[in-house]
Amino acid sequence: MNVQEPATSRTISVEINGDVYEREVDARRLLVHFIRDELELTGTHIGCDTGNCGACTVHLDGQAIKSCMLLAVQADGAKVRTVEGLAPADGELSPLQQSFSAHHALQCGYCTPGMLMSASALLEQNPRPTEEEVRTAIQGNICRCTGYVNIVEAIVSAGGKA
């Protein structure tokens, strides 16, 4: 049996927003740092760094996950989507992003990338969610400005438009 020996770094290949990146990364590097510092995709935010706030939410093979609780080496071979991958083209917004703007669903904006990724994962699985389903979907995303009402309205109203 050919057992792969443990190593402190590995070369990984990961598809992010449709582009394939091949890099050597330290095993101890968190996915969120790889995305932000190595690839300079700084739309994904770091809030608490303890898995509570959801600001670092990205999609891993279509599922919403917190990128501060995954090692970059674990994303080898995976498809990752970050907030930069939502808009159809430069200068345009996705229907969900337009709805956030129209409903004034952000104030300081720090939680917004994570909110958008949790909401878009929901809408992909359930195109017309109820308010309760929306609230469950963003349970892992903390917003300290809005009180959530406008965020929930924005997501419900984006239902069916994605």
Next chain:
Amino acid sequence: MLLREVEYARPSSVEEAIQLLSAHDGARALAGGQTLVNVMKARAASPDVLVDLNRLDELRAITVRGDTLQLGAMATYTQLMASSEVDVSRPILAEVAAQIADVQVRNRGTIGGNVCSNDPTNHLPPLLVALGASMTIRGESGERTVSADAFFLGVYMTVVGEGELLLSVSVPAAANAADGFSSITVGRDGTCLANAAASLSGASVRIALGCVDAVPVLLTPTSSDESSVRQAVEDAALDPPSDVHASADYRRHLAGVCAVRAVEQARERGA
């Protein structure tokens, strides 16, 4: 946050994983990472080698064999919630999985990681004790099966030894089982202060309390009526911890409340 330097291996078979865990001192299995990665950030755990189980699809299977529901150790909470096997053979598992943390954590967190970390505030250890589950563990010297009652040893400690791997959790299949669960948390999904699981079958009453000791506390009162349940909790002479979230007295009180609510839910379902 920058973790301490660590070696990483990604086995492609259970045999390879066990070989890696046995061959390297300070090696630790990495399941969903929703606890381990965070405790590594805090340096509360500092494994030298991480053995990533995420490519072992054989550990993700959920199957029903005869009257046993078998849950692969790497089955995620999201999988438990969506599984038709769970739904038809022991739906309480899906209900409780849906109460764990949030969507993102449920997409990664696994049943095996939950029980092997044995955080006393986790939901699954008391639930699996109440349901009479058993755990199958494999090491280089072979495979063994341990009942949930004997699986948990202490805070963050289980019978899974160095070089061993939890393969699966088996639960008796019983679609109409009279099971119940109740928890009280800080906020809707915050730190758990007390939880209890109950399972009624014929004359047997099994209640397991979480958060009040290092391991789930199993109670088997002779009756499921409220006074018997309260008496059983009192007789257990619980000595729960006091911390910033709740005093020992308050946790003891909540243990009784959760036990009664879990049994009540179980009785309603059994009726």
